[in-house]
Every structure is written in structure tokens, then in C-alpha cells.
Amino acid sequence: MRVAAGVDVGSTQTKAVVMTENGGRSILARALVDTGANVRKAAENAFVAACHNAGIAPADVGFVVGTGYGRYNISFGNAQLTEISCHARGAHFVCPTTRTVIDMGGQDAKAISVGSDGQVLDFVMNDKCAAGTGRFLANAADVMGIGLDEVGPLSLRATRAIKIATVCTVFVESDILSYLAQGKKAEDILGGVHLAIAKRTLSLARRVPLEPDITMTGGVARNVGMVHALEEVLGSRMQVSPDAHFMGAIGAAVFALEKMDQSFEFSSWRPEHAAGSGH
Amino acid sequence: MPEVKQTEYRGSIHQRQKELMLKWYERLNEAAETGTPPTASLMISGNCVELLEAFGAVPIYPEVNALQLAIRHQSLEPILAAEEIGYAPDNCAYVKADIGCYLKGITPTGGKLPKPDLVLCNFVGCNTYVKWFEHTAVLTGSKLYVLDVPFLCEDEPTQAAIDYVVRQLKELVTLLENITGKKFDYDRFTEAVRCSAEVEELWSQIKHLARRSPSPFDAYFDAITLMGPLYVYRATQEGVEFFRAALEEMWAKVASGQGVYDQEKFRLVIEGPPPYPYFRTFRDMFAKWKACAVASTYSTVGGLWEFGARHDPDHPFESVALHMLSQNVTNRNYLQRYEQIKRYIEEWNADGLIIHFVKSCRLFSAGQGDMRDYVTKTLGVPTLYIESDLEDPRYFAEAQTRNRIDAFFETLEHSKLTAKAV
Numbered sequence: 001m002r003v004a005a006g007v008d009v010g011s012t013q014t015k016a017v018v019m020t021e022n023g024g025r026s027i028l029a030r031a032l033v034d035t036g037a038n039v040r041k042a043a044e045n046a047f048v049a050a051c052h053n054a055g056i057a058p059a060d061v062g063f064v065v066g067t068g069y070g071r072y073n074i075s076f077g078n079a080q081l082t083e084i085s086c087h088a089r090g091a092h093f094v095c096p097t098t099r100t101v102i103d104m105g106g107q108d109a110k111a112i113s114v115g116s117d118g119q120v121l122d123f124v125m126n127d128k129c130a131a132g133t134g135r136f137l138a139n140a141a142d143v144m145g146i147g148l149d150e151v152g153p154l155s156l157r158a159t160r161a162i163k164i165a166t167v168c169t170v171f172v173e174s175d176i177l178s179y180l181a182q183g184k185k186a187e188d189i190l191g192g193v194h195l196a197i198a199k200r201t202l203s204l205a206r207r208v209p210l211e212p213d214i215t216m217t218g219g220v221a222r223n224v225g226m227v228h229a230l231e232e233v234l235g236s237r238m239q240v241s242p243d244a245h246f247m248g249a250i251g252a253a254v255f256a257l258e259k260m261d262q263s264f265e266f267s268s269w270r271p272e273h274a275a276g277s278g279h
Numbered sequence: 280m281p282e283v284k285q286t287e288y289r290g291s292i293h294q295r296q297k298e299l300m301l302k303w304y305e306r307l308n309e310a311a312e313t314g315t316p317p318t319a320s321l322m323i324s325g326n327c328v329e330l331l332e333a334f335g336a337v338p339i340y341p342e343v344n345a346l347q348l349a350i351r352h353q354s355l356e357p358i359l360a361a362e363e364i365g366y367a368p369d370n371c372a373y374v375k376a377d378i379g380c381y382l383k384g385i386t387p388t389g390g391k392l393p394k395p396d397l398v399l400c401n402f403v404g405c406n407t408y409v410k411w412f413e414h415t416a417v418l419t420g421s422k423l424y425v426l427d428v429p430f431l432c433e434d435e436p437t438q439a440a441i442d443y444v445v446r447q448l449k450e451l452v453t454l455l456e457n458i459t460g461k462k463f464d465y466d467r468f469t470e471a472v473r474c475s476a477e478v479e480e481l482w483s484q485i486k487h488l489a490r491r492s493p494s495p496f497d498a499y500f501d502a503i504t505l506m507g508p509l510y511v512y513r514a515t516q517e518g519v520e521f522f523r524a525a526l527e528e529m530w531a532k533v534a535s536g537q538g539v540y541d542q543e544k545f546r547l548v549i550e551g552p553p554p555y556p557y558f559r560t561f562r563d564m565f566a567k568w569k570a571c572a573v574a575s576t577y578s579t580v581g582g583l584w585e586f587g588a589r590h591d592p593d594h595p596f597e598s599v600a601l602h603m604l605s606q607n608v609t610n611r612n613y614l615q616r617y618e619q620i621k622r623y624i625e626e627w628n629a630d631g632l633i634i635h636f637v638k639s640c641r642l643f644s645a646g647q648g649d650m651r652d653y654v655t656k657t658l659g660v661p662t663l664y665i666e667s668d669l670e671d672p673r674y675f676a677e678a679q680t681r682n683r684i685d686a687f688f689e690t691l692e693h694s695k696l697t698a699k700a701v
Contacts, residue, residue: 069678081689084682085690085693119694122661127679
């Protein structure tokens, strides 16, 4: 059995996926850990946990591709690729008709135009501003004293969504406090927060051709309120897999399997990058 | 195999460039100490340095001073000094660095900068220049003269616009006579214009060598090294000699088949100035991928000469006016900037375009989103859009920038590999 793995070290959480190729490619197991301060350890923990969940020893994994911001800190990885390439490839694996990926993570929001073979054709990302990312939602949840898992479902109950003018992750806190002081309902405030992020994200995403099928990836895809708000602003449905959160790691694992096939000789896959070169 | 790094050109002209720039700062220091030679502050883009040369006056380029500070990681202190007296965070960081230098007495080399005898604002394209030089004149107590150069809305400047600028240049001659106490020397002016024309021809030939594969130099990062002498010494015989030597060295590299990398993998066009506070880091991000810039719009800020325009010693005033109006990228309209990039991509055989958006320079950067759309959608050429600043280190996010650049090259590499496989 040929086994490969992808490890996606994100700003908030680290995801690992173990895949096998036995006639067809399939996911054997997943694991998720908080990244925390020790990026290297988080990557290792996620990888070991995914192997454990798959019922295999780490040594049985033939090739590991790291992705995400912490990819160069994966001491055991064989190669690194950006999460842009990996989310596109992961979305294509899960939903082969994907032509656009909207990825919302802890600090990033990005839109990727995807070719028919899963390759990146074009991409745009937010720049030096966490508006439109998971961090914006987390701050809003914090200031309202509501768990991050609850804000999405609660936002769906909004009857008169408040218009949130700011998209600044810091200043939104004072806006929310002000609305709370005015006696506005939590669901209406959250409805407004989700819509503000959706509009901000799509104004960025429209820089690439938003061709169907549109697949949403990243941790924020687990938030039903955000999916709803994006679809409302977009005016169409998106593909949202239960594995949306793992899409970068899935893509990395697909690349790892391809590397084992030696399909392509990428210069970015030089093993010395894995040696912790201080990037 | 070690990661590719440190590939900048290090020939004899690199050393000569350093000497020439040091000599320039020494002359400015001398002017500060003794009051001679006379000096004038002016802008890089579309300037009339030939007129200063005719009076033996030395140009002070605040932009060069600012970038020299940034590249030495010294720009934040003067920027903060300017913000302390009220400049806003999103004001032009070049302005703030320059103003902060006056406030703090900082210079790139540690020597002195003179109080300019004339603050000469050759306003082109960027209206921030006017406010910048007004402030400089107030701070230094120097005389201010603002040239009004109409923006190039059409393909070519009108005769009325040329005449309008020539009239101002002649008024400036009288002003310079009064300031320097010297009579205008028309022959010396013509000679300066002739030197400029020769430098432009040599520089143009060097830039055309980048059409070869491999390119003998990086037409963005290495071009910036050559741009110092290009601006400071354009209208002088020293400039002519420097660029003769540069062309000779580049030809030698071409003859031996020597490129920037052992194997040039990607050929790029780059739009916008670099993040000077992270110049080395930024260059290494491209070196990792063996990506060589074969053309850049930034290297045409001072003058756009690779398409044939030259100063003309037979019509010195008119040709200086023409250059100020139309032969620098800053004063050209967006459709012309599109066309310039299109020609680079096609004639210099580039794989993609990098756009570096400068946060604190809205005038140059506004519209680059549409430029990206034009290049990706109309020309079908991959384009990467990244944001930071040319002077303010606070706007540079290394991990984010690296991520975008890596993703861009992963995509380009995949496209090349799959194209080969078909």
C-alpha cells in the first residue's frame, strides 16, 4: 500500500491528512491540533495523530508535503508547497468540477481560479489586514462572549441584520459594544458581521473569474452563517465539503502521492527546504 | 544543492557606481561646508538636470537620499520624526523620510547635506511633489520654483504644452543666473544635453541586452544599481564613461553566455519600485526561483529611452521639455503604461508580470488593480500583485510576500511543465 501525507500548518490550527493510493486515491485519516507557539511540535503532533488514526506507523508514510505558513518548520517533511497550490489541488480532489476556490482561514482570505486538472490559474489574497478572515469572526465572538462555534448558527436567526460599516478587525469590537449598548439583538449584530465579511471577501474574490463550481475551503467554511452570507452576496450556491477545513492538507497529500509517482519534477520540492532553513 | 541566493551583478561597474555615488555625496558635503558648488533639489522623474549642469550646479535628489536610507535600514527613524510633527501614516513615506532627515540631521553617508540654493520642483505626474518641495523650501528657507508640466493625457504632448514648458525653462535660466551669479552658458548647456543623449543611447543598448536569453543582468534589481549614476551623472562626461564601461561589461557577459543564474528559469517584467527596506530579502525571493527581471517600468521613472527617445543637442530646450512631458513613466497615462508593459512582455519574451503596489504612493499605484486585470485577462499573461512600501519598513510582511511569490512560481512552473508535456 502506497501511503503519503499532507500537513497544513495554519496560523490557528494545524491539519494532517494521510492518503493512500490503491487503485484510486482515498483519505485514510485526518487529525487537527491547535498550532500554538511551537509550530514544529504542532506539525509533528498532527502528523503522528493522523498516522495513529489511520492505524499506521509514521515510518510507513512514503512522502510528506508541508503547506501553510509554518511549512518550512516541518522537520520531517520531504517538500513544501504553498497553501494556494494545495487548496486548489485539494478542492479538485474532493470536487473535480471546482473552478474557483474561496478559502477563508485564520488570517487569510483568498480566491483561487482553478484549471480542469486542479492547477492554479490565478489567485488573489487579502493583504496585511485580517478583515474578511476567521480572526475577524473570532474577535466579534470574543467581544460578545459567545463561543466561535455558536456565532454562525446564531447569525442565521437575524431578522434585521445590522449594517456593520467597519471591516477593521480591531475597530469592529467597539462597533459591536456600541450596538450591544443600544440594545440590539446579538443575532442581528452577528448577521451584520457575517454580511460585512462576505462583502469584503467577494470584492477581493471578484478579481479572479468567479466561475462555477465554487468550492469553499478553510476553517471558516465550518461556519454555516458565513457560508450562508457568502452565498447570499454571491447569488449562487457553493460546494462545501465536510473536509473543507482539511483541504490544504488533502491537496498536500495528493501532491505527495504524485511526487511518489514522479509525475513532475518541481524545483520547489528540494528536500533541503525541509531542514528548517529559518524561513 | 544549496538554495540560490546573492546573485547580484558584481563587476567593476558595481564598484565604480559606489565610487561615483560617494563622490556625489562628497560634493554635496563640500557645498554644505563651503557654500560651493551651488546646489538645487529636484525630482528624478522628468527633470531638467541639463540646465543645472550648464551652471555647474549639483543636483540634490531627495528620492535618492530616501531610498539610500531605506536600503541601509535607516528610514524608520526619520519617518517617525515626521509623523511626530503631524504627517499622517499614509502620507508618502519618501516625503516623511526626507522631512525627518532635515529634522534629525540624518544623511545616508553621515556627511552633511547642503541647504539647497534652489528648491526646484519639476512637478510631473505626482502632485505630492509640489507639497513635498513646498515643505522642503520652508524647512530650509530656500527659494522655491515650481515647474508646471502638464500631464500627458494623449499619446504625444501638444506643441502648446512644449512651448509652455520651454518658456518656464527660460524663466528658470534667469533665476539660476541670479542665484549662481553666473551668465548662462549655452554651449555648456548643449554639451550637457549631448551627454544625456549619449548616456541614454548606452543605457538603452544595455537594456536591450536583456532581450537575450539568458539576460546578462537583472533589469530590475541590477538596473537599480545603475540608476544612481544614471540620474546623478546623466548630463556629464563621467556619466558617458560610466555607461560605456557598463555596456562593455554587459557585452562581455553576453559573449561568454553568462546570465544572472546558472540556468535562467523564469523571465519577468516588474512594475513599481522595490521595498527598499527589505531589498535583499525581496531579491532573494526571486533568486530562489532563478527568476530574472528582463524589463521593469521603475527603471524608466527617470526616462523612457529603450524605445528610441533621446535628448537632442540641436534643440536643447525643446528636447528637455519633451522629456519632462512625455519620456518618463510618471507623467504618462495608464494606456501608455499598459502598452509599455505589453511591449516588454512580447519583445523581451517574459513569462509573467509582478506588480508591487506601494502603499504610501497612491498616485503611482492607483489603477494597478486594473493593470493586473488587463495583463491577465486581455494579454493572458500571469500576473502577481503584491503590496508593501518603498520606504516604510512597517508595511512589509515577509511571510505573506514570500507566500505569494512562491505560489506564483509554483503556478508558472506547473504551466511550463504541463506545456512541455503536451
